[in-house]
Amino acid sequence: MTGPSGGAIAAAQARSADPAAYAIGGTAPRQAVRAASADEVAETLRAAARDGLAVVPWGAGVALAQETPPPCYDLALDLTALDRVIEYDPEDFTVTVECGVTIATLRATLTARGQELPLEAAHASRATVGGLLAADASGPRRLRFGAPHDRILGAHLVLADGTRARSGGKVVKNVAGYGTHRLLCGSRGGLAVIVAASLKIAPAPGARVALCYGADAAALADAARWRIFPRLEPAWLTVVERSLATAPALGTDAPFTVVVGLEDEPAWVQAQESATTSALGAPAARLAGEAAAALVQTLADLEETEGPRLSFTTTANTPAALATWLARPAAGPFVFHAPAGRLHLFPRAEEASSAAEAAAECGLTLIGARGPAGRPPGPASLGGLLALRARLRAGLDPAGTLALGEAWAAGLR
Numbered sequence: 028m029t030g031p032s033g034g035a036i037a038a039a040q041a042r043s044a045d046p047a048a049y050a051i052g053g054t055a056p057r058q059a060v061r062a063a064s065a066d067e068v069a070e071t072l073r074a075a076a077r078d079g080l081a082v083v084p085w086g087a088g089v090a091l092a093q094e095t096p097p098p099c100y101d102l103a104l105d106l107t108a109l110d111r112v113i114e115y116d117p118e119d120f121t122v123t124v125e126c127g128v129t130i131a132t133l134r135a136t137l138t139a140r141g142q143e144l145p146l147e148a149a150h151a152s153r154a155t156v157g158g159l160l161a162a163d164a165s166g167p168r169r170l171r172f173g174a175p176h177d178r179i180l181g182a183h184l185v186l187a188d189g190t191r192a193r194s195g196g197k198v199v200k201n202v203a204g205y206g207t208h209r210l211l212c213g214s215r216g217g218l219a220v221i222v223a224a225s226l227k228i229a230p231a232p233g234a235r236v237a238l239c240y241g242a243d244a245a246a247l248a249d250a251a252r253w254r255i256f257p258r259l260e261p262a263w264l265t266v267v268e269r270s271l272a273t274a275p276a277l278g279t280d281a282p283f284t285v286v287v288g289l290e291d292e293p294a295w296v297q298a299q300e301s302a303t304t305s306a307l308g309a310p311a312a313r314l315a316g317e318a319a320a321a322l323v324q325t326l327a328d329l330e331e332t333e334g335p336r337l338s339f340t341t342t343a344n345t346p347a348a349l350a351t352w353l354a355r356p357a358a359g360p361f362v363f364h365a366p367a368g369r370l371h372l373f374p375r376a377e378e379a380s381s382a383a384e385a386a387a388e389c390g391l392t393l394i395g396a397r398g399p400a401g402r403p404p405g406p407a408s409l410g411g412l413l414a415l416r417a418r419l420r421a422g423l424d425p426a427g428t429l430a431l432g433e434a435w436a437a438g439l440r
């Protein structure tokens with residue numbers, strides 16, 4: 028391996044950036060390059076592969092900054108300058124964007140035509156489409172609208188050796204071979220760089236309402252109270268622990284706030300709201316339209332609360348899923364997206380391991396850990412999948428240039 032003055036830097040010297048701004052979990056790379064085009068991405072990766080440098084593709088760093096650093100980290104490849112909306116076809120409900128476009132920019136573009144990409148990312152004003160896809164990130168509305176891998180139609184890629192490739196297409200109906208673009212969703216920059224992607228978008232809902240209810244542990248545990256869900260079909264149903272409930276609408280003075288989100292045709296939303304208030308009573312707060320949309324973003328932001336994070340999944344999908352766990356001593360601030368059974372807990376560093384054990388004893392399966400609790404391997408049932416991942420990595424990045432590919436192939440989260 029050559030040193031920091033190797034070919035990668037020479038290839039894009041004019042684009043070099045301050046490595047200190049690209050630290051992963053406190054570890055900065057030796058070099059950083061801000062690519063301004065797909066050609067520069069390819070050129071940088073080609074040079075890095077030749078020089079044996081370990082590269083991490085970098086969106087806005089919303090997630091990366093707090094993650095576990097890879098064993099080798101030579102070069103951060105900043106993709107935020109690739110920020111063009113390439114093609115938007117509202118009639119066809121498709122859009123093609125470069126990877127550095129922020130979620131907020133994309134949202135504004137689509138909103139102007141009464142459309143939306145029904146995916147969330149924490150800190151949407153900074154988070155990039157490339158980072159969202161690579162993380163396969165989704166938030167409160169995942170069960171209703173799916174994950175990024177359900178929305179991607181095709182992508183332009185740069186492989187670890189600098190080869191440019193294309194997968195899928197830019198229209199909804201497509202018969203274009205293997206869905207490598209879908210496979211890259213969730214690969215966290217460990218298999219290839221997504222330089223542009225085509226996405227399937229949706230009409231914005233005619234009405235959107237959020238109903239906020241205060242609840243104590245007994246109310247959360249009352250299964251009968253929540254039986255109306257999922258027969259009613261909330262777009263989101265999220266429980267927020269009080270210390271995270273800093274947004275005014277979430278501040279109910281109760282230990283927990285339960286947010287019921289409804290969106291669809293106005294008549295349907297009205298009927299669902301009536302059914303919800305008949306069952307649960309009048310909410311402490313009711314938000315509609317843009318205020319409700321802003322609340323969805325607030326809930327998504329909570330997932331990137333600073334510090335250690337433990338993510339769990341459960342097959343139960345109402346607030347009562349937390350009953351056994353909440354009966355134990357408090358484990359820390361949390362947000363729970365009930366329909367997708369996804370719990371994010373933010374314990375103190377010294378309590379992370381015991382919190383993970385306690386949750387496991389209550390039937391919650393640990394699927395992700397950031398910080399001192401370590402990085403859990405994927406469930407043992409993923410054995411076959413892990414073998415496939417190893418083969419994919421060997422095929423797409425045989426030299427191991429993309430530094431995060433090793434953890435991805437090992438199923439570490």
Ligand SMILES: Cc1cc2nc3c(=O)[nH]c(=O)nc-3n(C[C@H](O)[C@H](O)[C@H](O)COP(=O)(O)OP(=O)(O)OC[C@H]3O[C@@H](n4cnc5c(N)ncnc54)[C@H](O)[C@@H]3O)c2cc1C
Pocket residue numbers: 083084085086087088089090091092094106126147148149153154155156157158159161162164165166215216217219220221222327330331338395431440
């Ligand atoms: C381990 C992990 C867990 C997460 N958990 C959640 C969660 O539970 N809920 C949620 O809503 N969001 C989650 N996210 C997503 C996160 O909150 C951000 O929304 C997302 O990462 C986008 O932010 P960003 O653009 O700053 O990406 P970054 O933080 O810069 O990058 C995120 C990941 O994507 C890779 N990457 C970035 N751009 C590209 C590209 N163009 N091509 C290939 N790879 C790229 C990076 O190498 C990195 O691995 C998670 C992300 C990670 C990495």
